[in-house]
Amino acid sequence: MRPVIIAANWKMHTTPAEAGELARTIAARMREPSVTRVICPPFVCLAAVRDALGAAGEDVAVGAQNVHHELYGAYTGEVSAPMLEGLATWVIIGHSERRQYFGETDDTVNKKLKVALDAGVTPIVCVGEVLEEREAGITDDVLRRQCNIGFRGISGERAARLVVAYEPVWAIGTGKVASPEQAQEIHHLIREVLREMHPGSKKGAKGGPRGTSVAEKVRILYGGSVKPANAKEILQQPDIDGVLVGGASLDPRAFGEIVKAAL
Ligand code: PGA
Numbered sequence: 001m002r003p004v005i006i007a008a009n010w011k012m013h014t015t016p017a018e019a020g021e022l023a024r025t026i027a028a029r030m031r032e033p034s035v036t037r038v039i040c041p042p043f044v045c046l047a048a049v050r051d052a053l054g055a056a057g058e059d060v061a062v063g064a065q066n067v068h069h070e071l072y073g074a075y076t077g078e079v080s081a082p083m084l085e086g087l088a089t090w091v092i093i094g095h096s097e098r099r100q101y102f103g104e105t106d107d108t109v110n111k112k113l114k115v116a117l118d119a120g121v122t123p124i125v126c127v128g129e130v131l132e133e134r135e136a137g138i139t140d141d142v143l144r145r146q147c148n149i150g151f152r153g154i155s156g157e158r159a160a161r162l163v164v165a166y167e168p169v170w171a172i173g174t175g176k177v178a179s180p181e182q183a184q185e186i187h188h189l190i191r192e193v194l195r196e197m198h199p200g201s202k203k204g205a206k207g208g209p210r211g212t213s214v215a216e217k218v219r220i221l222y223g224g225s226v227k228p229a230n231a232k233e234i235l236q237q238p239d240i241d242g243v244l245v246g247g248a249s250l251d252p253r254a255f256g257e258i259v260k261a262a263l
Helices: 014-028 042-057 096-101 106-118 131-135 141-152 179-199 228-235 252-261
Strands: 004-009 035-039 061-064 090-093 122-127 163-166 221-222 242-245
Touching: 004 090, 004 131, 004 221, 014 035, 014 042, 014 141, 014 252, 042 061, 061 122, 061 252, 106 122, 106 141, 106 221, 122 141, 131 141, 141 179, 163 179, 179 221, 228 242, 228 252, 242 252
Parallel strands: 004 035, 004 242, 035 061, 061 090, 090 122, 122 163, 163 221, 221 242
Antiparallel strands: none
8 A cells, every 4th residue: 555645736835924824724634644745835935834844743744846956056046955954855856837937858857856866855756748748649658758767767766765746737727637537547657667667576486475566666646736626536546646736735725625535
């Protein structure tokens, strides 16, 4: 069983003064020990959210929304993985908004993933097709490319720590949600690609049980207009291990209901 993850992506919302209070309110509404909870506020709010959750004794992880692929240097405005120490234990990498507006590619995603793993930060790597790609019938090819390049060069042991978020770009912030079947199909494909990349141990020499492969360990989240009304059906799919929530994660009531849908 892969533990369910419910992650909030606040995007470019909240000031430090607002963020602590919002994090505390949200955490109080989503108290479920069986669910891994993660809140990803803007960089400038990380300390406020960490402090507020710590003071309230809430076991909620804090994540950043991006990280630079170099460790330090002349990169004005950027934040590196070692700089997250003490502030964030998770990080979103390659969100479609970063690919769309900030020129991120499968290659930069791969570099960012490696520095995050080196720093001991849990990466949530986002993949997903745009509408034109879905309409052209090349969704599988796009996802295969994103995974093959984005996750390349990583040992099985490290790859098992990976969290992937399948976020069809046409479903982000649009109110359009992939059907549970559409989402399951792509999650299954992502697991298949991971299995190809990390075939895992074969049957034990004495006919013992098969080793758990990387693909079985990686948690794959769905993202894109997740709301209380659609969360349950999405989370019931066998290859969907949680959700990454944007808009609804700023509303404590809605986000609390999404967490309950995971039970
Ligand atoms: P949304 O965003 O829930 O507002 O569609 C999801 C995301 O971008 O991670």
